Amino acid sequence: xxxxLHQLLAxxxxxxIYACLALAVVMIYQSIDHFNFAQGEMxxxxxxxxxxxxxxxxxxxxxxxxxxxISFAGGVAIERLLFKPIRNAPVLSxxxxxxxxxxxxxxxxxxxxxxxxxxxxxxxxxxxxxxxxLIGAHDLGMVGITLVMLVLLYVxxxxxxxxxxxxxxxxxxxxxxLVGIRVGWMVxxxxxxxxxxxxxxxxxxxxIVFLEPNMxxxxxxxxxxxxxxxxxxxxxxxxxxxxxxxxxxxxxGTFIPVVGKELKLTIALVLIVAVLMVKPSGLFGRTxxxxx
Amino acid sequence: xxxxxxxxxxxxxxxxxxxLHGLDLDLEEGGITALLGANGAGKTTVLRAICGMIRSEGExxxxxxxxxxxxxEDVVRLGVAHVPEGRGTFVRLTVEENxxxxxxIRRDRAAVAGDIERVYAHFPRLKERRHQQAGTLSGGEQQxxxxxxxxxxxxxxxxxxxxxxxLAPLVxxxxxxxxxxxxxxxxxxxxxxxxxxxxxLEFADHAYLIETGRIVMSGTTAAIGADENxxxxxxxx
Numbered sequence: 001x002x003x004x005l006h007q008l009l010a011x012x013x014x015x016x017i018y019a020c021l022a023l024a025v026v027m028i029y030q031s032i033d034h035f036n037f038a039q040g041e042m043x044x045x046x047x048x049x050x051x052x053x054x055x056x057x058x059x060x061x062x063x064x065x066x067x068x069x070i071s072f073a074g075g076v077a078i079e080r081l082l083f084k085p086i087r088n089a090p091v092l093s094x095x096x097x098x099x100x101x102x103x104x105x106x107x108x109x110x111x112x113x114x115x116x117x118x119x120x121x122x123x124x125x126x127x128x129x130x131x132x133x134l135i136g137a138h139d140l141g142m143v144g145i146t147l148v149m150l151v152l153l154y155v156x157x158x159x160x161x162x163x164x165x166x167x168x169x170x171x172x173x174x175x176x177x178l179v180g181i182r183v184g185w186m187v188x189x190x191x192x193x194x195x196x197x198x199x200x201x202x203x204x205x206x207x208i209v210f211l212e213p214n215m216x217x218x219x220x221x222x223x224x225x226x227x228x229x230x231x232x233x234x235x236x237x238x239x240x241x242x243x244x245x246x247x248x249x250x251x252x253g254t255f256i257p258v259v260g261k262e263l264k265l266t267i268a269l270v271l272i273v274a275v276l277m278v279k280p281s282g283l284f285g286r287t288x289x290x291x292x
Numbered sequence: 293x294x295x296x297x298x299x300x301x302x303x304x305x306x307x308x309x310x311x312l313h314g315l316d317l318d319l320e321e322g323g324i325t326a327l328l329g330a331n332g333a334g335k336t337t338v339l340r341a342i343c344g345m346i347r348s349e350g351e352x353x354x355x356x357x358x359x360x361x362x363x364x365e366d367v368v369r370l371g372v373a374h375v376p377e378g379r380g381t382f383v384r385l386t387v388e389e390n391x392x393x394x395x396x397i398r399r400d401r402a403a404v405a406g407d408i409e410r411v412y413a414h415f416p417r418l419k420e421r422r423h424q425q426a427g428t429l430s431g432g433e434q435q436x437x438x439x440x441x442x443x444x445x446x447x448x449x450x451x452x453x454x455x456x457x458x459l460a461p462l463v464x465x466x467x468x469x470x471x472x473x474x475x476x477x478x479x480x481x482x483x484x485x486x487x488x489x490x491x492x493l494e495f496a497d498h499a500y501l502i503e504t505g506r507i508v509m510s511g512t513t514a515a516i517g518a519d520e521n522x523x524x525x526x527x528x529x
Contacts, residue, residue: 161396168382168393175380178343179441180368180397 007254008247013139015246017208019146020201021216021223022230022238023153024194029232031170031190032083034094035224038101039198040216042078045105046071046199047206047215048113051120060123064203068196075195079188087184110213120206142204149197150239157235166190218265222249225268229275231285240284245271296321296481297342297449301350304334304341304505311337312505314350319449322479324472326496326513328489328527334505335485336377339451342483343367343374354449369397373447377454379438383427387418390426390437394444404444411440414470432463439467443474452484456491468495489527493517501526 021043028036036042046067053063082101086093124141157163169176169186176183201223202216209215222245230241245268253264275282297319304312311334319325327335341348344364352360354370368374373394382390391411395404412419415436421429426437435455442450452471456464472495475482486492493499493513501509501522509522516522 161392164385164389164392165396167385168389168396171384172380172382174345175376175382176393177345177364178368178374178376178380179393179445180365181393182365 003254004251007250009135009139011247011250012143012243013135013246014250015226015243016139016143016146017201017205017219017242018222018226018245019239019242020142020149020204021198021219022226022242023146023149023235024198024201025223025227026230026232026235026238027153027197028190028194029227030235031166031187031194032094033170034091034098035232036194037095037098038105039194040220040223041102041105041109042071042075042195043198043202043205044211044213044216045109046074046195047120047202047211048109050199050203051113051118051206051211054121060121064123067199067203071199072192072196075192076188078195079191083191084184084188106213113213115213118211120203120211122207138207145200145204146239146242149200150235153193153197153235162189221265222246222268225271228272228282231282234282234284237282237284241282295319295353296323296355297483298353298356299338299342299350300353302338302341302348302352303350304337304346304348306337306346310505312341312348315502315505315507317500317507319481319483320498321481322475323498324475324482324484324496326484326486326492326499327502328486328492328499329502330526331487332504333502335502336453337505338502339374339376339453339483339485343372343451345374368445371445371448372451373442373445373449374451375438375442375453375455377457379434381426381429381434381437383425385426386423387426387429387437388422390441391418391444394441395446398444398446407444407446411443414443414474415440432459432467435459435463435467439471446478447480449481449483452482454485454487456486456488464491471495489523493527 021040024043025035025039028039049070050063050067053066054060058066082097083094086097122138124137127137157167165176165181166186166189169181169183170190173183205219206215209219223242226242226245227238228241229244230237230239248271249264249267252259252267253261259267295318299315299317302312302315303310315338317338327338329335337346340346342352344362344367348360350360351358354372359367359370382393388408391408395407398404417433418436418440421433426434429437439455455467459467471482474480484492484496493516496513499510499513499516500507509516509526
């Protein structure tokens with residue numbers, strides 16, 4: 001029982017990582033209808049920016065805030081410079097640009113900051129909270145920050161006119177233009193938000209997996225699994241999906257002898273395939289209902 | 293009466309194909325003008341060109357100001373509301389969100405809330421379904437929603453693309469009655485594209501006949517409706 005509880009909490013902790021990234025994946029999927037392969041690398045690059053600011057002597061939270069702002073601007077710039085010109089191009093062109101971005105960001109980060117593994121500080125105390133030793137303070141803090149981001153997004157999308165305009169622009173660009181929404185800027189804003197969320201995810205993940213250009217490779221797969229499990233259209237689904245993937249991964253790795261440590265990554269893929277087969281819109285995704 | 297919207301020598305292309313061949317059209321302030329013609333004559337293209345959805349050549353003037361070459365978003369800001377072919381419903385959003393979107397560019401939030409109630413007064417069925425996904429509405433209800441969304445702009449010009457398409461006669465009558473009352477009370481100029489010529493001639497005060505991208509006839513609806521030869525040749529009744 002103790003082992004089970006231990007693994008469950010560890011699952012929630014790693015689930016927090018996946019939830020963070022799944023949230024960023026869903027954000028961009030919502031606004032451009034494609035899955036951004038470079039999402040993980042964007043987050044990694046943002047984390048390096050934070051690391052650089054810290055190395056220059058900035059205190060943690062100002063560096064954190066500056067990184068989020070810089071990432072937001074960077075996300076908007078990527079959309080304006082790279083994706084706006086190919087907006088009407090076929091999906092394949094987008095995918096090629098995603099892959100290009102992936103390797104460019106990866107190489108530039110490696111070139112600028114070297115491939116050696118760096119440690120990244122956590123803003124949370126290293127002593128266990130509330131005297132319990134089951135879950136670390138950083139894990140709890142990460143879960144908390146993920147939930148805060150989720151609430152902020154919920155408020156933005158459900159209770160502000162800007163959020164409504166963004167949803168409309170994503171769902172039906174032609175109609176959105178007809179009511180005067182500047183669809184191009186809404187897409188750019190979606191990129192900015194995704195980059196900002198990704199930067200937070202990166203800064204939360206880096207203290208655990210350490211900072212290096214390939215830190216996001218495996219995690220992006222889990223994050224995508226989380227997003228698919230929850231439904232690519234639902235931010236809250238993505239977060240819950242992320243936690244679910246973390247928990248399932250940990251429990252399966254511990255209690256199913258065949259899986260063990262080696263097959264853990266496979267679980268993410270199995271989950272993706274299973275969900276897509278049984279419920280393609282995900283557990284929380286909305287299926288569009290329409291009469292024809 | 294001055295021309296609220298004036299179109300001169302309008303040409304439009306779909307790729308290599310020319311869809312409009314230099315077309316003139318005037319919309320009277322506060323009037324209802326119908327654009328009639330067969331399938332593929334270019335009626336929808338005229339509306340799309342006016343509101344900037346497609347690129348066009350020629351002159352388009354609103355209140356004497358050239359708006360040709362403007363983007364859709366900017367034309368909307370001048371008070372031109374377009375109820376597109378297929379209604380343009382945001383199917384995943386609720387009825388009320390659809391209406392709010394119609395007023396997206398307006399800054400007078402208090403008045404917007406009042407206007408939503410006004411649309412509900414026009415179309416009580418929309419009020420019953422205000423929190424429902426708009427995609428679940430029937431065709432007639434979606435058409436009401438499309439008209440309601442356009443009204444939320446407090447438009448000065450309304451472009452209507454076949455509002456009667458696929459609707460039961462009773463619903464058509466309901467929608468047109470409300471359009472007429474708004475046209476009167478708000479002095480909105482209406483440009484109506486219709487395949488149902490009898491209906492359009494009854495509703496509008498001026499009409500243009502369009503054939504393969506050219507205007508072949510224009511005049512008051514009374515004159516056009518009275519001319520049996522025109523009716524036989526172009527309107528099919």
